[in-house]
Amino acid sequence: MVHYLMASLWLTLGLCFALRASTAEPNKTHVVANVTHVEPNGTHVAANGTHATPIDPNASPKGNQVRPFFVFGDSLVDNGNNNYLITTAKANKPPYGIDSPTRQPTGRFSNGLNIPDVISEYIGSEPTLPYLSPELKGEKLLVGANFASAGVGILNDTGFQFVNILRMPLQLEYFKEYQQRLSYKIGEKRAKELVNQALVLISLGGNDFVNNYFLYPFSVRSQEASLPDYVRYLISEYRKILVKLYELGARRVIVMGSGPLGCAPAERAQHSVTGDCATNLQAASSLFEPQLTEMINDLNTEYHGNVFIAANTRLMHHDMISDPQAYGFVTSKTACCGIGPFNGLFTCSPLANLCPNRDEYVFWDAYHPTERASRLIVQQIMNGTHDYMKPMNLSVIMSIDSNM
Numbered sequence: 579m580v581h582y583l584m585a586s587l588w589l590t591l592g593l594c595f596a597l598r599a600s601t602a603e604p605n606k607t608h609v610v611a612n613v614t615h616v617e618p619n620g621t622h623v624a625a626n627g628t629h630a631t632p633i634d635p636n637a638s639p640k641g642n643q644v645r646p647f648f649v650f651g652d653s654l655v656d657n658g659n660n661n662y663l664i665t666t667a668k669a670n671k672p673p674y675g676i677d678s679p680t681r682q683p684t685g686r687f688s689n690g691l692n693i694p695d696v697i698s699e700y701i702g703s704e705p706t707l708p709y710l711s712p713e714l715k716g717e718k719l720l721v722g723a724n725f726a727s728a729g730v731g732i733l734n735d736t737g738f739q740f741v742n743i744l745r746m747p748l749q750l751e752y753f754k755e756y757q758q759r760l761s762y763k764i765g766e767k768r769a770k771e772l773v774n775q776a777l778v779l780i781s782l783g784g785n786d787f788v789n790n791y792f793l794y795p796f797s798v799r800s801q802e803a804s805l806p807d808y809v810r811y812l813i814s815e816y817r818k819i820l821v822k823l824y825e826l827g828a829r830r831v832i833v834m835g836s837g838p839l840g841c842a843p844a845e846r847a848q849h850s851v852t853g854d855c856a857t858n859l860q861a862a863s864s865l866f867e868p869q870l871t872e873m874i875n876d877l878n879t880e881y882h883g884n885v886f887i888a889a890n891t892r893l894m895h896h897d898m899i900s901d902p903q904a905y906g907f908v909t910s911k912t913a914c915c916g917i918g919p920f921n922g923l924f925t926c927s928p929l930a931n932l933c934p935n936r937d938e939y940v941f942w943d944a945y946h947p948t949e950r951a952s953r954l955i956v957q958q959i960m961n962g963t964h965d966y967m968k969p970m971n972l973s974v975i976m977s978i979d980s981n982m
């Protein structure tokens with residue numbers, strides 16, 4: 579029971595920014611919109627029922643184009659794909675989205691914006707649309723896309739209880755399909771360039787513990803392997819996913835690991851007698867994070883460049899959790915929305931407790947951060963020191979890349 583809503587631990591929500599229609603407007607004289615129409619399942623068909631043919635290879639001159647942004651992974655970064663799927667892992671009921679402009683749920687696991695939304699703000703673009711959204715067509719394709727799906731993990735069997743979610747092989751398959759659609763629109767060469775220039779964010783790992791290894795006391799995975807062996811296996815599988823992203827053209831990838839999993843209100847409620855952070859999950863994330871950083875370092879050496887950037891989300895979260903007052907929060911133990919001890923036993927729903935001021939809480943629901951906590955995390959992603967961002971932070975990356 580209990581774990582039914584979650585994806586990994588942190589997430590925030592996003593709202594559909596009343597369109598900061600950025601200066602990113604592609605050159606309209608060159609763009610013929612409306613190439614395809616997307617079925618809710620992600621399949622695309624030409625408006626006239628045939629395959630779309632390539633249109634105008636010269637569309638969208640470089641100088642005019644905001645950097646595309648692609649997002650992969652779990653509920654921390656899902657902008658609403660799961661709303662198009664048959665799964666229980668959805669944030670589609672109030673009060674999710676209560677602080678978004680529409681005050682309605684958007685599919686994000688937050689009261690408002692989530693981490694990728696805030697990054698989009700810094701890039702100067704609209705929030706990424708879920709890949710399964712029918713609105714992702716025409717010029718919107720140039721903004722990028724969000725392939726993330728709440729409940730997924732590094733492993734295919736993680737989140738099996740959520741049934742129909744976009745596991746990593748499918749997210750990568752959709753990325754390929756997206757690139758074909760982009761090629762139809764702006765030509766193959768330009769599409770490839772845009773993908774190479776894009777910023778990419780991926781968040782994985784939390785669910786491989788929460789919704790797999792530690793889901794039941796004697797889970798299959800925990801019978802199979804010790805925690806250290808399981809973590810090594812996860813890292814080797816995460817590596818394959820990152821290599822695949824590289825092969826698909828990604829050249830700047832921010833990699834988020836798990837947060838301090840044991841401190842999520844859900845884990846305090848379920849796995850800790852005292853209400854302190856649950857020790858087994860804390861052990862998991864302290865094994866996982868350094869090995870992830872090391873693997874990323876090795877990959878960069880192999881590729882002779884800083885393709886992958888390790889965001890130490892564990893440390894970012896830890897700062898807020900260990901001293902919430904220092905960041906203007908009232909509590910980091912109790913979720914704003916939920917039921918049971920620490921509001922962590924059942925997830926946020928119309929029947930749950932709801933705090934009046936979301937900005938006072940680190941956690942929005944049993945696993946995911948409030949918008950305000952997400953903003954603080956993105957501040958570290960932007961400006962953090964080497965302890966937080968290795969080999970460098972996003973503001974440095976953006977200034978390097980702007981000279982490309």
Ligand SMILES: *[C@@H]1O[C@H](CO)[C@@H](O)[C@H](O)[C@H]1NC(C)=O
Nearest residue numbers: 604605606607608636639642
């Ligand atoms: C759009 O493209 C045309 C043809 O290349 C060019 O003449 C025009 O200046 C461009 N407009 C903008 C706003 O870049």
Ligand SMILES: *[C@@H]1O[C@H](CO)[C@@H](O)[C@H](O)[C@H]1NC(C)=O
Nearest residue numbers: 616617618619620621622623
């Ligand atoms: C998606 O939907 C379209 C139209 O409804 C259908 O033709 C296609 O087979 C579906 N694809 C999948 C993978 O379900």
Ligand SMILES: *[C@@H]1O[C@H](CO)[C@@H](O)[C@H](O)[C@H]1NC(C)=O
Nearest residue numbers: 611612613614615624625626
């Ligand atoms: C775009 O496609 C939609 C749906 O197929 C159609 O109703 C609309 O007229 C098209 N717009 C243009 C500019 O072709």
Ligand SMILES: *[C@@H]1O[C@H](CO)[C@@H](O)[C@H](O)[C@H]1NC(C)=O
Nearest residue numbers: 624625626627628629630631
């Ligand atoms: C459908 O659209 C494609 C691409 O615009 C075009 O090449 C093709 O001729 C159209 N087919 C029909 C039957 O209109």
Ligand SMILES: *[C@@H]1O[C@H](CO)[C@@H](O)[C@H](O)[C@H]1NC(C)=O
Nearest residue numbers: 732733734735745747748815
């Ligand atoms: C996960 O599934 C994909 C395709 O469905 C498969 O290629 C891959 O080997 C699987 N990964 C593992 C670790 O079993």
Ligand SMILES: *[C@@H]1O[C@H](CO)[C@@H](O)[C@H](O)[C@H]1NC(C)=O
Nearest residue numbers: 700956957958959960961973
């Ligand atoms: C990053 O630091 C710069 C310079 O100190 C500052 O102007 C900017 O607002 C900071 N950005 C974030 C997201 O904290």
Ligand SMILES: *[C@@H]1O[C@H](CO)[C@@H](O)[C@H](O)[C@H]1NC(C)=O
Nearest residue numbers: 961962963964970971973974
């Ligand atoms: C991160 O960003 C800040 C502000 O932009 C900068 O001063 C700092 O040196 C950067 N640190 C690293 C390690 O990149």
